[in-house]
Amino acid sequence: MNSFAVVDCETTGLDRESDRIVEIGVVLLSPTFGEEIRFETLVNPQRPLAASEIHGLRAADVAHAPTFAAIAPRLIELLSRRVIVAHNFPFDQEFINRAFSRAGYAEHIPNECAVDTLDQSRIYLPDGSHSLVGVAQRLGLPERAHHHALSDALTAADILRAFALMEARGERYTEHAHGRHGEVTPAQWERATPWRP
16 A cells, blocks of 8 residues: 655746745654654755735745755655645646756656545545635535645645545445536545655
């Protein structure tokens, strides 16, 4: 059975070409979805900070934070040999992969190593909000501060656990769904392969 690394990134903006990661949170889960380790850090983006209205971070908050290059070895260690989980995975995937590349690392997280809880929500929940907060509310999960990397990673971990329980009970809204990136299948976490950098 696979273990999991649930990831969330806060960024200077939404442009994958020019914007950078300013905060990252990781929650490691066992194969039975029990929490093992929490990791969070601010990241100095080495560029002007924007999107403060979303995540509340200011330039002074990250001025003395480590760069992505400095945290990359620890991040690789945390994510290695685990299935990567995120809500709207392509967003975090692209920012992390580009950050690895800019820092001189060859590591790359591919689609087959991931579970996107946003896409999975289209199978386990009827039409409605599929945002992180929307899904959490619809599942009756604990409310946490939104747009803080560790809080959002913890919420995504709660969502993954809820979907795993629903799958075990045979509680699906539909057998297959068409997400933004193609068809998604139930229990995607059972089909994903661990990331081996």
